[in-house]
Amino acid sequence: MxxxxxxxxxxxxxxxxxxxxxxxxxxxxxxxxxxxxxxxxxxxxxxxxxxxxxxxxxxxxxxxxxxxxxxxxxxxxxAGTSRQDFDEILKLRCSLERMALRESIENATDEWIEELVVVHHRMTRLQAERSAEFEVQHKIFHMTLLSHATSPHLLRFCSQLYDLNIRYRYLAGRSSDYKGRKVDDEHRQILDAVMAKGMDLADTLLVSHYERTGAFLKDYID
Amino acid sequence: MxxxxxxxxxxxxxxxxxxxxxxxxxxxxxxxxxxxxxxxxxxxxxxxxxxxxxxxxxxxxxxxxxxxxxxxxxxxxxAGTSRQDFDEILKLRCSLERMALRESIENATDEWIEELVVVHHRMTRLQAERSAEFEVQHKIFHMTLLSHATSPHLLRFCSQLYDLNIRYRYLAGRSSDYKGRKVDDEHRQILDAVMAKGMDLADTLLVSHYERTGAFLKDYID
DNA sequence: ATGTCTAATAAAATCGATTTTTTATTTGCA
DNA sequence: TGCAAATAAAAAATCGATTTTATTAGACAT
Structure with missing residues (x-):
């Protein structure tokens, strides 16, 4: 401590x-x-x-x-951490968020899209600093992407896994110079795909967004 | 109370x-x-x-x-209950258990199959009575089916959803004469498919097992 | 030295009482 | 009569102290 x-x-x-x-x-x-x-x-x-x-x-x-x-x-x-746990969370997140995102897009409304745009804007504005406030907005962005899925339980699981994952991000960040990773393009692309209601594209982009971050982090785990 | x-x-x-x-x-x-x-x-x-x-x-x-x-x-x-919640749990359970079951079968070992046979036997023996002890064995059977998946978090989610679902079963059981549903054939078929490592067949059977029970219960919900 | 039993210490779990907050009831007024 | 403020009652949250349980340290024997 x-x-x-x-x-x-x-x-x-x-x-x-x-x-x-x-x-x-x-x-x-x-x-x-x-x-x-x-x-x-x-x-x-x-x-x-x-x-x-x-x-x-x-x-x-x-x-x-x-x-x-x-x-x-x-x-x-x-709770403990391990490489295995990290990998598992990554994989599960990809599966569950994909499900949720597809449902979300299916149920898309204009209001939802507008909300997404706003939320994305707020996050982007804070991109440079990687402050605590950015982290908050980043989670909001990702959860808003999923928020139109009709399954509260699924969303709860996604949220939980998000937090477990971000913990690894922080841990990596402190024991090394994990910083450089640029993610704004990827977020932008995901947003665009969602706005165009391109379900397949959107979920592919989301998954590869996570996988890339995962690959990046792997070196700093354990 | x-x-x-x-x-x-x-x-x-x-x-x-x-x-x-x-x-x-x-x-x-x-x-x-x-x-x-x-x-x-x-x-x-x-x-x-x-x-x-x-x-x-x-x-x-x-x-x-x-x-x-x-x-x-x-x-x-x-926690409250609702028709919507019931439907949601059912759907999510089908998705998640399917994932877990496929993984489980992929990682199948002889010991696991033997464990399944034993567990299935114990459950079957208590089939008739629908006692509390049967319920315990029934959950064990279903969780053992999934237990060789490599994702503890996924298994935890499945277990949680199982319990939430069984609650609806009990609630239906008390406000009506929900009893008649015969499930031993379905369990047997699932077990056989798993033993033959028929992944597609097994998950189809599992899902339809849940869907049938769900359809059966629906009338007694809310 | 190695392991086991016992005593001492530290920590978790629980209790009973107190404080704070919420919910229900009454009172006063338009 | 209807509404709002004030009061009373109930319940939740918190505290400080006590009891129980686990952990550590020490003594002794193998």
């Missing part, structure tokens, strides 16, 4: 559980809490500045996201 | 959280706790004979399973 922030400064925002959840989630996604690391309640109390109950609650919620694993009577750990 | 059991008799088995989790899960799956029903901590304390903390913990774990929904600052509810 390697944390240098003062105990949660945002005082009166939502419940203690919620802010603990958000903070822990972030710490795990970014790798500040390392894969496999033991998450001791007492230790986290100092970091999060709150009692044991909200932390426990937050930890249990993170189990839903597969970011934390619970060991019966012996506490919690940040 | 309509529960007539004495507070958890099994005293020293595992943690309070674990038994609360198992019990609540069962109550929700079977419909003893109805879809959408408010789950008040205090109320559950009487039923489960334990304090608020383990109940809270169990409830949070059930959120992972999508059997309970959490409403920020206003407690928990049993």
């Amino acid at each position: 390697n944390i240098n922030l003062t105990p949660s400064q945002t005082p009166s925002e939502g419940s203690a559980t919620k802010s603990a959840y958000k903070r822990l989630r972030e710490l795990i996604l970014t790798g500040d809490l390392a894969p496999g690391e033991k998450l001791k309640i007492d230790g986290l109390r100092d970091v999060l500045g709150t009692g044991a109950s909200p932390i426990r609650e937050a930890l249990n919620l993170l189990v839903s996201d597969q970011l934390v694993v619970r060991h019966e009577q012996r506490g919690f750990r940040a | 309509n529960i007539n059991l004495t507070p958890s008799q099994t005293p020293s088995e595992g943690s309070a959280t674990k038994s609360a989790y198992k019990r609540l899960r069962e109550l929700i799956l079977t419909g003893d706790l109805a879809p959408g029903e408010k789950l008040k901590i205090d109320g559950l304390r009487d039923v489960l004979g334990t304090g608020a903390s383990p109940i809270r913990e169990a409830l949070n774990l059930l959120v992972s399973d999508q059997l309970v929904v959490r409403h920020e600052q206003r407690g928990f509810r049993a």
